[in-house]
Amino acid sequence: MLDFFSIATKGGLVLWSKAYGPAQSSPINNLIQDILIEERSSTQIYYKDNYAIKWTFVNDLDLIFIAVYPKSLGLTYIDTLLQAASTQFSDRYGDRILRKSGGIPQLKDWGVQFEALLQTIEDQDALSKKTKQPRKFEQTVGYSNSLAYAKAKPEDIKDTSKPALVDEDEFLRNIEMLKKKSASPRIGMRKGRGAKSPAASPVIGSDDSKKKTKEGRKWDGKISAKDAKSLDYSNSDAADVVNADHLVDQSKLGQHGKDGTYNVADLEASDEDESYSDEESEEEYTKISARSLQAKKPAASSGLMSFFKNMTGQKEMTAESLEPIMSKMKEHLINKNVAADIAQHLCDSVAKGLVGQTLGSFKSVQAHVKQSMETALKRILTPKTSVDLLRDIAQAQAEKRPYTIVFIGVNGVGKSTNLSKTAFWLLQNNLKVLIAACDTFRSGAVEQLRVHARNLKALEQNAVVDLYEKGYGKDSASIAKEAISSAKLTGHDVVLIDTAGRMQDNDPLMRALAKLVTVNNPDKIIFVGEALVGNEAVDQLTKFNAALKDYSGLANPRHIDGMILTKFDTIDDKVGAALSMTYTTGQPILFVGTGQTYTDLKNMKVNNNNSYCPGRHYTADSNRTYTMNLLNNNDALSLAKLRDVLIRLEDTIIFALIERAQFALNDCTYQPGVYKYDNGSQGSFLEYFLHEMEKVHARVRRYTSPDEYPFTSPLPEPMLPTLDFPPTLHPNNINVNKDIMERYLQDIVPKICAPGDDLNYGSSATRDTECLQALSKRIHYGKFIAESKFMDPTQQKTYIRLIQNKDRDAIMELLTNRTVEAALLRRLRRKALIYGSDITETGEVVTKEGEVEGSTATAAAGATTSRKIQADVVVDLYERFVIPLTKEVEVEYLLQRLDGWQIPEDSKN
Numbered sequence: 055m056l057d058f059f060s061i062a063t064k065g066g067l068v069l070w071s072k073a074y075g076p077a078q079s080s081p082i083n084n085l086i087q088d089i090l091i092e093e094r095s096s097t098q099i100y101y102k103d104n105y106a107i108k109w110t111f112v113n114d115l116d117l118i119f120i121a122v123y124p125k126s127l128g129l130t131y132i133d134t135l136l137q138a139a140s141t142q143f144s145d146r147y148g149d150r151i152l153r154k155s156g157g158i159p160q161l162k163d164w165g166v167q168f169e170a171l172l173q174t175i176e177d178q179d180a181l182s183k184k185t186k187q188p189r190k191f192e193q194t195v196g197y198s199n200s201l202a203y204a205k206a207k208p209e210d211i212k213d214t215s216k217p218a219l220v221d222e223d224e225f226l227r228n229i230e231m232l233k234k235k236s237a238s239p240r241i242g243m244r245k246g247r248g249a250k251s252p253a254a255s256p257v258i259g260s261d262d263s264k265k266k267t268k269e270g271r272k273w274d275g276k277i278s279a280k281d282a283k284s285l286d287y288s289n290s291d292a293a294d295v296v297n298a299d300h301l302v303d304q305s306k307l308g309q310h311g312k313d314g315t316y317n318v319a320d321l322e323a324s325d326e327d328e329s330y331s332d333e334e335s336e337e338e339y340t341k342i343s344a345r346s347l348q349a350k351k352p353a354a355s356s357g358l359m360s361f362f363k364n365m366t367g368q369k370e371m372t373a374e375s376l377e378p379i380m381s382k383m384k385e386h387l388i389n390k391n392v393a394a395d396i397a398q399h400l401c402d403s404v405a406k407g408l409v410g411q412t413l414g415s416f417k418s419v420q421a422h423v424k425q426s427m428e429t430a431l432k433r434i435l436t437p438k439t440s441v442d443l444l445r446d447i448a449q450a451q452a453e454k455r456p457y458t459i460v461f462i463g464v465n466g467v468g469k470s471t472n473l474s475k476t477a478f479w480l481l482q483n484n485l486k487v488l489i490a491a492c493d494t495f496r497s498g499a500v501e502q503l504r505v506h507a508r509n510l511k512a513l514e515q516n517a518v519v520d521l522y523e524k525g526y527g528k529d530s531a532s533i534a535k536e537a538i539s540s541a542k543l544t545g546h547d548v549v550l551i552d553t554a555g556r557m558q559d560n561d562p563l564m565r566a567l568a569k570l571v572t573v574n575n576p577d578k579i580i581f582v583g584e585a586l587v588g589n590e591a592v593d594q595l596t597k598f599n600a601a602l603k604d605y606s607g608l609a610n611p612r613h614i615d616g617m618i619l620t621k622f623d624t625i626d627d628k629v630g631a632a633l634s635m636t637y638t639t640g641q642p643i644l645f646v647g648t649g650q651t652y653t654d655l656k657n658m659k660v661n662n663n664n665s666y667c668p669g670r671h672y673t674a675d676s677n678r679t680y681t682m683n684l685l686n687n688n689d690a691l692s693l694a695k696l697r698d699v700l701i702r703l704e705d706t707i708i709f710a711l712i713e714r715a716q717f718a719l720n721d722c723t724y725q726p727g728v729y730k731y732d733n734g735s736q737g738s739f740l741e742y743f744l745h746e747m748e749k750v751h752a753r754v755r756r757y758t759s760p761d762e763y764p765f766t767s768p769l770p771e772p773m774l775p776t777l778d779f780p781p782t783l784h785p786n787n788i789n790v791n792k793d794i795m796e797r798y799l800q801d802i803v804p805k806i807c808a809p810g811d812d813l814n815y816g817s818s819a820t821r822d823t824e825c826l827q828a829l830s831k832r833i834h835y836g837k838f839i840a841e842s843k844f845m846d847p848t849q850q851k852t853y854i855r856l857i858q859n860k861d862r863d864a865i866m867e868l869l870t871n872r873t874v875e876a877a878l879l880r881r882l883r884r885k886a887l888i889y890g891s892d893i894t895e896t897g898e899v900v901t902k903e904g905e906v907e908g909s910t911a912t913a914a915a916g917a918t919t920s921r922k923i924q925a926d927v928v929v930d931l932y933e934r935f936v937i938p939l940t941k942e943v944e945v946e947y948l949l950q951r952l953d954g955w956q957i958p959e960d961s962k963n
């Protein structure tokens with residue numbers, strides 16, 4: 055049985071508590087001492103003496119709900135109780151606590167309500183233990199948790215409570231104190247915790263000097279004068295000297311991409327839900343089929359797959375026979391934080407795939423369930439839009455205007471903190487940031503942002519990060535507007551607009567938010583939310599989106615464009631929460647917040663095996679994939695990404711040349727007229743070989759891709775249906791393969807191959823084909839680069855003028871970027887040197903005969919000394935041939951760019 059239940063503020067004030075057994079305040083004292091104050095534990099269960107203590111936070115109210123029970127009992131319903139109690143309490147008193155003026159909640163009511171709640175949950179627990187029959191979902195605790203508790207009416211419930219430890223007067227005083235406390239900057243309030251632990255991450259935006267001297271508060275349910283003073287942060291001095299070192303965890307820094315962009319780190323594999331093993335046993339498979347939704351703990355023996363097990367050997371699966379299993383699966387999903395609707399949707403998808411199937415073995419049932427679940431998940435988790443914030447910001451820069459992002463969400467989820475983490479990321483990308491303090495409602499909000507701006511400045515000498523603020527009580531839409539205008543004048547690249555937290559049901563505040571959005575039409579609306587559980591996620595997101603739509607007065611209203619999930623490190627079943635949120639909005643999760651430093655902003659990236667993977671393709675970081683996906687029009691014309699492809703092709707070309715250089719020149723393979731084509735014309739052995747290869751490649755639709763060009767013709771039609779490539783390039787007829795072939799044979803082969811004939815004709819022709827195809831792809835990529843440059847709004851007018859004048863030289867000059875070329879040649883030399891050299895057993899590069907790089911030491915035995923390819927030759931090849939020909943392609947393409955194209959009004963000269 056439960057021994058003790060308590061509701062307290064995170065700072066240590068007991069608002070309400072109740073003892074049922076002998077465990078009086080001592081375990082609680084220990085909990086506060088050991089966990090809350092010293093932050094010793096990140097888990098939410100704690101054992102002390104004979105007691106187990108569990109707790110849950112309600113962050114927007116800064117409350118903690120604590121349950122104590124005898125360790126030996128291992129009560130299974132405590133999580134449910136905590137969840138339901140915190141939901142009910144927040145529903146009843148949350149508004150009044152937040153408004154700070156709503157009168158005093160009635161203690162009597164809460165005692166009654168809690169008692170009934172406990173009774174219901176204990177009864178259900180007893181019942182579920184008695185019955186071994188599979189329950190319908192509607193009979194489960196999870197279902198009750200989702201729906202029933204929130205609806206419980208206190209007046210229907212009898213008061214059977216025992217005397218509370220804290221009397222009504224005290225409760226009243228505590229609420230007063232809580233109001234005072236919540237008037238102070240939220241982040242500052244967390245300072246006390248972690249004070250004794252030097253290893254603990256500091257809280258961003260907090261004042262370190264105070265933190266060091268802060269003592270753990272006594273936990274006796276009373277407030278001393280000293281405590282009362284320390285709880286009042288309303289006068290905290292924001293001008294303290296910043297010790298910024300603590301605000302960035304070097305080990306959590308992201309990486310700089312090849313093009314210099316700074317990308318936040320990916321969520322470590324260890325941060326994710328545990329990985330999935332194909333070798334898992336049937337028993338383990340009771341966890342549930344989809345990898346991302348597995349249970350952490352071993353499932354009960356009556357788990358999902360054991361139901362399926364009973365079905366094997368049946369003739370055919372029917373909707374009826376699947377019903378109990380689907381009900382169980384739905385319950386499981388809900389317990390994994392998936393909202394009820396979404397769980398239903400997933401179950402329906404799985405059931406649909408199974409109905410009518412005849413499933414002989416357990417394995418085949420397992421495979422079917424897994425496959426159906428994965429397909430359904432994939433469909434839900436593929437966001438409707440792709441988001442690359444840095445690219446969008448670059449676009450706004452080109453348009454000479456600041457890029458604007460509004461951060462919205464309910465109270466206490468960490469909007470300002472995550473806005474500041476985002477600012478840190480932007481500053482790492484050398485962007486100038488203006489933070490607009492548009493939370494004119496919560497006292498302390500502006501000061502908090504001031505501290506962040508000051509911290510961020512202190513971190514980076516040249517960082518441009520400023521605060522635009524107009525104090526409290528003013529119209530936030532107007533402040534945002536002024537901030538944006540000011541950013542235009544001051545040359546800030548990005549305006550981050552902080553807004554007041556608001557509950558989704560608070561109509562006036564939601565109207566104000568819609569107004570801010572309508573007036574300012576920001577580039578992005580980012581919803582900052584805790585990695586929310588179940589239906590709460592759906593409710594918040596749906597209502598925020600509805601408010602943006604209903605109150606906007608616009609024909610094309612805005613909606614949430616992306617999400618930042620905060621406190622991601624505090625929940626267990628992350629994927630369920632992420633799933634609910636993505637499903638509800640159809641929008642991607644841009645980042646997840648995982649801790650207390652500016653570096654605690656990460657990409658959510660999950661393994662390839664069907665777990666949720668928005669970080670990889672859809673986040674602001676959007677890890678660059680080297681092979682461009684030309685089917686995805688959104689990515690196809692980013693100059694940075696196109697250059698990444700060129701960088702990757704450097705490797706392909708160097709290795710292809712190394713491969714060819716193994717063989718002698720074999721001149722006879724290039725003699726014209728030796729072989730006959732199908733159409734009667736004649737060619738060299740190489741041309742014959744190339745043609746045969748290209749015929750096969752054509753059949754598998756290689757040349758339907760806009761970045762592949764054949765050397766020979768005619769070629770057969772593809773046997774595969776052609777893919778639908780979006781029209782990324784303007785129609786053109788450029789193919790410079792003839793030039794490439796000529797230069798390759800005359801200039802390149804003689805330079806990289808030993809003269810003579812070694813009879814390896816087939817091998818040389820194979821390698822020649824690889825070299826030619828890589829070079830052709832690289833050089834024709836010039837078309838994409840040219841299109842990207844042409845689409846740059848800052849350049850388009852100039853290009854149009856030069857194209858109209860057919861000024862080839864001027865076009866060539868405009869598209870040339872000498873810095874990029876110089877960097878390319880430097881990189882290429884280094885690559886060619888390394889790829890073309892032997893490496894000693896200890897890893898050094900053998901540069902010259904008997905010498906290793908950077909020293910005069912003799913190369914280790916075993917390292918041969920002849921270079922596979924000369925770096926000079928590769929660099930020369932690029933300098934004299936690859937780059938100039940690429941640029942030729944660019945110019946030719948641009949000269950055709952206006953053909954049949956309607957010049958937009960604002961691009962006309």
Ligand SMILES: O=C(O)C(=O)C[C@]1(C(=O)O)C=C[C@@H](O)C=C1
Binds near residue numbers: 871878
């Ligand atoms: O990266 C570009 O901007 C390109 O146009 C490509 C390329 C190249 O061939 O590598 C060509 C011209 C520029 O001067 C720089 C590099």
